[in-house]
Amino acid sequence: MNFAYYPGCSLHASGREYDESTRAVFEALGVGLQEIDDWNCCGTTALPSTNYLFSLLVPARNLALAEQKGQDVAVACNSCYVSLRRAKTVYEGNPVWRSKMEQALAKIKTNFSGKVQVRHVLDIVVNEIGLERISANVKRPLQGLKVVPYYGCQIARPLNEFAHPELPTEMDRLLKTLGAKVLRYDHKTKCCGGSHITTKEADTLGLNQELLDEAQMRGAEAIVVSCPLCQLNLDAYQEKINQRFNTNYQIPVIYFTQLLGAAIGVPLKKLGLNRNLVPAKRLVQKYIGEVI
């Protein structure tokens, strides 16, 4: 099993620990990840509103690069996942845009057949590697750590591929396999606002407050995420939310790959668990048994 790895901008910046933990986990499980050489930003949710053709070309280039190596693409960020898939879906399904894309790509001497698959890291872990293999590799079960699985919206919508659009179970099942206690979480695919945190802060803080509210109400000790945008909003702005809404949330927001890595015995220093703004120290000490 080998994948072309598309980290996306966030994973090389604010979401660094997602990148670290994903690589570490894939290495430990013997799955190949080769970062796409000279990849570019996917354009994310902002670009389609400005120039639609451009927003298709930008991710398509990355897919073309992966195609040259004959590999499918593994992507970790929900938003990059949607951008890359949109380029492929439009290319395959819409002959008008397809010909425009082909013309434009030809100008940079890139060709793209659309055959490359785009897979989210969560999809690969649960459906390709499989929970049985993961279970066999669990060395440090999470001892009932209470978590809520927060998928974010873009992993499930639009055009859901592997996850149910409203109530997916992939992360739930994975976390259960790792020994965590997965709590009910009705907000599992509700939007965190994404990059609106920059332009419409007040409303977006409200969205995130709702997410934190249910997590607290359910008694979660951590919110587990699969997207760096969600992680940033929930983690970095938790203090601001507390100030604005007069709440006292203190819930660490951790990537599922970090918990997966910890459970299968990857050394903690490779998982970036010390990067959280809402500290995960106590949780790590209690459930994983190490001091970071």
Next chain:
Amino acid sequence: MPEIRTGVYVCHCGSNISEKVDVAAVVDFAAKLTGVAVSRDYKYMCSEPGQELIKKDIRELGINRVVVASCSPRMHEPTFRRALNAAGLNGYLLEMANIREQVSWVTLNPAQATQKAKALISGAVRKVRSNQPLEEKYVEVNPNVLVVGGGIAGLEAALKIANSGNQVYLVEREPSVGGNMAKFDKTFPTLDCAACILTPKMVEAGQHEKVKMFTYSEVAGVDGYIGNFKVKVRKKARYVDLNKCTACGDCEKVCPVNTADAFNEGLSERKAIYKLFAQAVPNVYQIEKKDKPPCRVACPAGVNVQGYLALTREGKYREALALVRENMPIPAVCGRVCFHPCEAECRRGELDEPVSINAVKRFLADYENKQGQPPVVNPQAKSGKRVAVIGSGPAGLAAAFYLNKAGHEVVVFEAKPEAGGLLRYGIPEYRLPKDVLKRELDYITDSGVKLRTNTRLGRDFSINDLKKQGYDAVFLAVGAGKEQNLGLEGEELSGVMSGLSFLEAANSRQKLDVNSDKVLVIGGGNAAVDAARTAKRLGAGSVEVIYRRTRNEMPAFAEEVAEAEREGISFRFLTAPLKITGKAGRVTSVECQQMELGEPDESGRRQPIPVPNAKFTLAADYVLVAIGQRVDPLFGGSKYVDIETNSNGTVKTNQYYLTNVLGVFAGGDMVTGPARMVDAVAAGKEASRMIDAYLRGETMPEREQPAKGQKEPLTGKKYYEVLRHRSPHLAVDKRGWRDEVVAALSEQDVMAEARRCLDCGVCSECFECVPACHAQAINHQAQDEYVDLEVGSIILATGFENLDPAVGVQWGYRRFPNVLTGLQFERLSNASGPTGGKLLTEDGREPEAVAILHCIGSRDKNYQEYCSRVCCMASLKFAHLVKEKIKAKVYEFYIDMRAYGKQYEEFYNRVQDEGVNFIRGKGAEVLEKSGRLVVRAEDTLLGAFREVPVDMVILNSALIPRRDAGAVAHLFSIQRSRDGFFLESHPKLEPIKTATDGIYLAGTCQGPKDIPDTVAQAAGAAAEALEKITAGRVKVSPITAYNIAERCSGCKTCIAMCPYKAISFDEERKVAIYNEALCKGCGTCVASCPSGAARMRNYETDQMLEIIEGVCAV
């Protein structure tokens, strides 16, 4: 051949045609075509003067072919045919060229339109030349009418026809008529109570002498054509005699099974024997039986597991045990040693864990013992026949017990000092205490069975002796009690024993010297594990079991192995013995070979193969060999009677358990080889049926067929998570030889376990209802019946269903409590519903706020695009009912308000005045927040996003076609429209007829509508049927297919193709027979016939070619 003189008439159709087509040019063009004697135009050809033009020309100009270029033949072909006939010319010498729907209405460019009009007329003119005059045909009409569906539409139609004096057959699938309307509370806009206006019609139909009702029935087959339908109706078995049941309800009181009440939309439960609702017509009960539950199917003895669990649940332990004894005469034994295949199949296991069925059975048996003397079986009248049963193991005991019960004299001959077979001499006392075994045996002997121990077949008597002593039949059940030898060197050493002999000695309380260090047990079955655990109890220092395969392939019960390990017994897998070595005649060690697994053998298990260079030695002071059992070849004393055996020593029997010697039967391990206790009991019981028949001189019954299991998903009782109760086990350090390891569950736990049963078979056949019914109306053996009816017309009034709102996760249906469908709310509000009409949340409170959501699944491209028509009014009705009953706030989330009917708008105003809040924005999402439900919507009038907290949400979900609408349409050979409802002939002018003559639609099966429209349509359907009945005969179009038999090759292609089942096959002449009454002239058969035998009147091949030539010539 008279000269062909064609008249061409081009219509303007007002300006419909003339605004696009240059009519004058077309008339000129037509006049020049071959055979055209006159070419005219007129503004409205279909009008009186227009038709008069044609008639005049026929009379005066000798026109003998007519082409009318106008609208679609579907509009006016009959009109023009009549005109020709009136003028004395056969109406089928007409051809129409459609220059409206196919030209002027669909062509943008006038030049192109004119050209196309010319082409079509050219084709028509050429074709009509070779039209033949055709005679119209008539078929007689049977005055009986079939109405399918007993809801308000069906009832209305049935009553109209019955009141006209004609016979109606009303077929209704549910146990009672009434349909969906019977579930409603009040109806809009008058707020009449639905039952009050419906039940009089139900009763009237039920009592009408011209209405024959078939309730709980379905139409199984339809053949024939208009006026002459042959219908097969399947009357489902009610298990209750309609004519005897008085609906007293005594049966319901004693029924132990609850299941979801579908009439109350799942809000409550009802019994397996039930009446659909209080005012049911017919007013009788019926029993719901699903396929046999998997527990019953899995039990080799066929014990009615569901039945005895249901009775236990009611505290009826006696009755439960009696039910067990119908198939298992040794329940105390079974509840301890059975491997319970029932639990492996228990459907509770699909939800959490299987029911502890075995433990319940043990409790029942032990409970009876505690209460004192169990009731003794009273056999029927004595038959005067004698049976000898050889062997008192489970097979022999079962055969003896049931034969005695059947009235025969039974004597059991047992070779050993005491009875029980392997139950006594094989199974150790810590699994099956001897006093328990004794009371089971006493029960059997107390019932009349005689027992002779220490009497061995072959040594003390022979089968011939039995014959001489007057025994009429013999049942051989000596088991497979001979141990299998290893066949290895050293097996004869002292200290090496067969596991069986070891167990027999221990069970006979003989002294066994096992106070030694190492006991090695060879084998992987229950005997090996029993021997190991026994050795441990008798003081062995260490016990190890070696087995040549792995844990997964061990035949021993997993529980026994687990307990053995807990007791400190070790298991060494993939180890096979090679040689036993000793010193001074006594065993000292066993040389072993390491094995690994290879390919599977004939038992399906992987073969063990030796690993090269991997031998080792294990020290042993005692070696117990338990590698399998065989039938003792000396059992028969074969020099007296020759019983045929197989090569492995087992006895050959046929499907009636009969050996090659007449009157000598055999069953159990001696026939099958080593099997389990319950298999032996099953064999004994089954054999007793055969022997009983044989003794009475009757034909022996066929063996019971394996019942089919359940495939449908679980519905029925509500599920609450209750985990399985585990039987307490004795602490390991207290486990002596006589100490029973597994203790019984407490009575409380047993009740809880019985309650965990999901009753997946619904009726458990416990038969408690039978004696409770004083009218003796219950018959559990009833079968479905079939009735053949002959009718002339069929009215389909099969109704609708509601979309399950769970398809849209966002509406919270079945995710959150207190989210209801409209029909559920109707039941809640209905005085005869589950809460007696009180509006309560699931936890019994009155809601403070209620939200009513419109358009759930309607007007929605994701589900149904259409509007369901009635929900706006239903929503208003719900709002009104809430306001009337409780002091709650009511919010209606709507998109539009559709109040189109009589008094509807006035009702809308009234409800607004009652203070209901109307939010113009579809309820987008239902959430749970801080213990309440919250509805989110965009309030488009306010231009704001709203979140409204409520306590109850009512979802008005779409009216959809019934889930089997496709199958029903196929059955009646009708079509469905794109939305899935049955297709009417014409959406504006013919909403009742279908494309299949004689089949009419009434009610919501044709499309969503309210009750007034339904009733009107039903009356219309009745009128359609009565029209045909009054006419007495029906005209059938003569443009039909026919076949030239001489050309027919009998390939049957046309028969498969015909959508109207109009073609049959003459087996003698091997040609197709065309039923021209059924034929609709679609032409499919003609196109598909490879022999050119199938033809269409007035659409012959050369005529089709003429059309093509004519069109292409322009």
